[in-house]
Amino acid sequence: xxxxxxxxxxxxxxxxxxxxxxxxxxxxxxxxxxxxxxxxxxxxxxxxxxxxxxxxxxxxxxxxxxxxxxxxxxxxxxxxxxxxxxxxxxxxxxxxxxxxxxxxxxxxxxxxx
Amino acid sequence: xxxxxxxxxxxxxxxxxxxxxxxxxxxxxxxxxxxxxxxxxxxxxxxxxxxxxxxxxxxxxxxxxxxxxxxxxxxxxxxxxxxxxxxxxxxxxxxxxxxxxxxxxxxxxxxxxxxxxx
Numbered sequence: 001x002x003x004x005x006x007x008x009x010x011x012x013x014x015x016x017x018x019x020x021x022x023x024x025x026x027x028x029x030x031x032x033x034x035x036x037x038x039x040x041x042x043x044x045x046x047x048x049x050x051x052x053x054x055x056x057x058x059x060x061x062x063x064x065x066x067x068x069x070x071x072x073x074x075x076x077x078x079x080x081x082x083x084x085x086x087x088x089x090x091x092x093x094x095x096x097x098x099x100x101x102x103x104x105x106x107x108x109x110x111x112x113x
Numbered sequence: 114x115x116x117x118x119x120x121x122x123x124x125x126x127x128x129x130x131x132x133x134x135x136x137x138x139x140x141x142x143x144x145x146x147x148x149x150x151x152x153x154x155x156x157x158x159x160x161x162x163x164x165x166x167x168x169x170x171x172x173x174x175x176x177x178x179x180x181x182x183x184x185x186x187x188x189x190x191x192x193x194x195x196x197x198x199x200x201x202x203x204x205x206x207x208x209x210x211x212x213x214x215x216x217x218x219x220x221x222x223x224x225x226x227x228x229x230x231x
Contacts, residue, residue, distance in 0.1 A: 042221060098146075099217065
């Protein structure tokens with residue numbers, strides 16, 4: 001058990017819909033990272049939050065947004081979903097941005113039909 | 114530009130044998146970290162081992178060791194005494210120094226699928 005909790009584990013939704021993925025970091029970790037894993041793009045960094053503030057942005061679509069709450073849990077919102085958004089979405093956490101280990105949640109498998 | 118390159122898409126290895134997974138990286142930052150993760154068919158990402166760019170010794174964690182050759186920009190993972198449970202996809206990743214653009218994010222290679230046979 002990595003200590004990073006992601007919910008839900010599986011999500012099936014229709015095109016055009018909106019979903020919210022949730023991540024609870026390991027106790028004490030201030031930094032949360034979101035990654036997308038798809039067959040064609042591999043593992044891609046989406047966005048990072050540190051102690052409630054956005055710190056780094058990667059290849060995140062404008063239809064996607066995220067936030068980190070005062071209790072440090074984070075949510076990734078995906079809207080106007082397309083078939084190509086089907087992927088495994090991971091959350092990872094670390095104490096800071098300079099870390100020697102980063103633990104991942106079990107992922108949320110999103111299927112858009 | 115691809116920062117992490119894993120040239121072996123797949124490998125077969127016999128149980129109890131050692132296997133080396135190749136990883137090369139590209140960075141101009143003097144301070145960076147290299148990571149290996151294991152992803153079994155169930156999908157979770159399991160942290161295996163870390164090597165810092167300033168570390169003098171090669172990292173080891175149980176049956177995992179990292180062969181770090183800084184001048185060649187190579188960070189190969191060695192799994193000794195392979196077990197059936199080692200069958201998985203293995204990813205090499207790099208974290209570069211803190212900048213506004215890349216504060217802590219990991220960049221991943223394409224992965225190597227390892228199948229351990231009895």
